[in-house]
Amino acid sequence: MPDSSSHNILIAIPSYNQRVSPRFDQAREFHLATVDLRQQRCLQISTQDCSQPPDKICTWLNRFGVHGVICSGIHQKHQLQLHELGIWLTWGISGDIKQVLDHWLEHKQWGTESTPLIPDNARWHATCNDYSL
Amino acid sequence: MNLPQDNPLHLQTILDSVADGVFTVDNELRITTLNRAAEEMTGFNREQALGQPCCEIFRTNVCFDGCPLRCAFASGENITNVEVDILDRHNHEIPISVNASVLRDKDGNAIGGVETFRDLSQLRALASEVQGHFSFHNMISRNPHMQQLFDILPDIANSDVTVLLQGDSGTGKELFAQALHDLSPREEKPLVVINCGALPEQLLEAEIFGVRKGAYTGAVADRSGRLAIAEGGTLLLDEIGDLPLPLQVKLLRMLENNQYQALGSDETRRADVRFIAASHCDLDQLVEQKQFRQDLFYRLNIVTLKIPALSERSEDIPLLLDMALQRFCHKYGKKIHRFSPQAMEQLLVYPYEGNVRELLNIVERAVILCRGQQIDLQHLPVTTNNSSPATRHRNPDRHRLQQLLLRFQGNRQQLAHHLGVDRTTLWRWMKKHQL
Numbered sequence: 001m002p003d004s005s006s007h008n009i010l011i012a013i014p015s016y017n018q019r020v021s022p023r024f025d026q027a028r029e030f031h032l033a034t035v036d037l038r039q040q041r042c043l044q045i046s047t048q049d050c051s052q053p054p055d056k057i058c059t060w061l062n063r064f065g066v067h068g069v070i071c072s073g074i075h076q077k078h079q080l081q082l083h084e085l086g087i088w089l090t091w092g093i094s095g096d097i098k099q100v101l102d103h104w105l106e107h108k109q110w111g112t113e114s115t116p117l118i119p120d121n122a123r124w125h126a127t128c129n130d131y132s133l
Numbered sequence: 134m135n136l137p138q139d140n141p142l143h144l145q146t147i148l149d150s151v152a153d154g155v156f157t158v159d160n161e162l163r164i165t166t167l168n169r170a171a172e173e174m175t176g177f178n179r180e181q182a183l184g185q186p187c188c189e190i191f192r193t194n195v196c197f198d199g200c201p202l203r204c205a206f207a208s209g210e211n212i213t214n215v216e217v218d219i220l221d222r223h224n225h226e227i228p229i230s231v232n233a234s235v236l237r238d239k240d241g242n243a244i245g246g247v248e249t250f251r252d253l254s255q256l257r258a259l260a261s262e263v264q265g266h267f268s269f270h271n272m273i274s275r276n277p278h279m280q281q282l283f284d285i286l287p288d289i290a291n292s293d294v295t296v297l298l299q300g301d302s303g304t305g306k307e308l309f310a311q312a313l314h315d316l317s318p319r320e321e322k323p324l325v326v327i328n329c330g331a332l333p334e335q336l337l338e339a340e341i342f343g344v345r346k347g348a349y350t351g352a353v354a355d356r357s358g359r360l361a362i363a364e365g366g367t368l369l370l371d372e373i374g375d376l377p378l379p380l381q382v383k384l385l386r387m388l389e390n391n392q393y394q395a396l397g398s399d400e401t402r403r404a405d406v407r408f409i410a411a412s413h414c415d416l417d418q419l420v421e422q423k424q425f426r427q428d429l430f431y432r433l434n435i436v437t438l439k440i441p442a443l444s445e446r447s448e449d450i451p452l453l454l455d456m457a458l459q460r461f462c463h464k465y466g467k468k469i470h471r472f473s474p475q476a477m478e479q480l481l482v483y484p485y486e487g488n489v490r491e492l493l494n495i496v497e498r499a500v501i502l503c504r505g506q507q508i509d510l511q512h513l514p515v516t517t518n519n520s521s522p523a524t525r526h527r528n529p530d531r532h533r534l535q536q537l538l539l540r541f542q543g544n545r546q547q548l549a550h551h552l553g554v555d556r557t558t559l560w561r562w563m564k565k566h567q568l
Contacts, residue, residue, distance in 0.1 A: 023196070
């Protein structure tokens with residue numbers, strides 16, 4: 001469940017085998033991480049099985065109160081759906097879920113201030129793949 | 134002797150000269166080789182891809198459910214021509230056709246796999262262009278008669294003339310009415326539809342012309358009819374052949390001087406409405422049987438568009454199946470790429486007595502039931518299996534043979550199979566009809 005504190009946010013990561021799922025729309029499981037932005041630490045991680053059809057995943061995540069999504073590949077139509085729901089997005093990230101979250105907390109300029117524009121995310125795609133988490 | 138493929142450097146050069154994408158994986162599905170075409174299609178370079186799980190680089194829609202490489206490993210067989218979509222590094226979806234095989238050492242042990250794939254974007258774009266060429270306002274047909282109707286529809290729509298649409302149930306009369314309305318100067322105003330066969334006479338009269346309070350038991354307030362709702366727009370009188378005779382008189386008056394009275398009212402109103410009538414029965418015959426007024430028939434019969442049954446335009450069946458598959462995949466969020474050859478053959482020979490509507494229902498049902506990437510026989514209703522060779526046409530005439538050739542896209546083997554004859558017999562028939 002999302003934390004009511006304004007310093008806590010809920011981040012969703014599509015996953016498989018404890019790694020970031022290669023495609024948002026094909027994920028059958030999401031890691032939901034409650035993150036304390038002030039203390040820069042992850043308070044809680046849970047997993048949710050996802051049996052939603054691809055076009056319903058964004059609204060399904062919204063029902064959990066998700067603030068942001070970190071993922072690898074994501075179709076542009078789903079980027080727009082998240083944007084319309086006010087959920088920020090960082091795409092192009094692959095690797096182990098825990099490492100991805102640690103990395104995110106360390107460099108958390110990834111779209112936590114406001115919903116980033118889609119082109120802005122593209123650079124993170126390059127950066128994160130270069131790091132190969 | 135050292136062969137070029139034995140030298141890793143030469144092998145990479147050979148792979149890079151291939152136009153199709155090629156990559157190899159180890160037994161854990163981690164990428165061990167990647168050629169230049171694969172780099173270009175995925176957007177990931179060799180350094181980024183080598184050693185990574187292939188699903189994280191190729192990002193297909195089947196990585197976790199029907200991966201061709203996993204299937205090849207599981208069955209030991211080559212997997213060929215599986216159509217999937219990949220998401221490239223920039224999140225563009227690219228349709229590809231995939232082949233996958235197991236790589237074995239000299240003792241026959243599996244040491245990895247190889248996948249080759251071809252970009253289908255251009256083919257898909259071409260198919261979509263062809264479909265666009267034959268489509269018109271949510272309708273699609275390559276049939277000459279339908280093309281002729283599409284051709285004259287804008288001119289008819291532009292006039293205010295009354296149109297009579299005749300065609301069997303499910304042929305798309307309402308789509309034609311919608312196109313006539315959309316292409317007319319009345320497009321900003323409503324298109325109102327009323328089914329003349331759906332209500333008893335008094336209720337139908339009230340529904341079309343409106344009703345004054347107290348006109349009959351239950352008429353507790355003044356209520357506008359469909360005519361008033363359609364003001365400035367178009368009124369489609371569906372199944373006009375079912376209109377009761379007393380109402381035919383009232384409608385005739387309306388058509389002749391644009392005046393009408395609501396049920397229970399003496400007040401004469403004027404209407405600015407364009408009329409389209411539709412019927413599945415032959416109004417000529419109803420006139421002969423005194424069930425339809427001749428004067429109304431002549432008043433309606435200014436422009437009559439006869440919409441052919443699907444059996445008369447069987448060359449459209451493949452187009453309609455493709456269109457329906459795309460439409461319902463989009464509706465239900467599925468990625469089904471095709472019909473299996475067996476399912477397609479059954480769908481091509483099915484008689485579709487319910488016309489396009491029945492075809493759409495069959496495909497919608499199949500899309501809902503299908504969990505994989507192609508619609509198979511088990512996804513089709515049992516009724517489609519009733520078109521046995523005994524019911525098929527034998528020794529067809531020239532026109533029928535021409536239609537069948539179009540339907541089977543010139544594939545004589547499939548056509549001969551459908552007709553239950555060998556290819557020589559089919560060839561003899563074609564020769565006889567100079568086809």
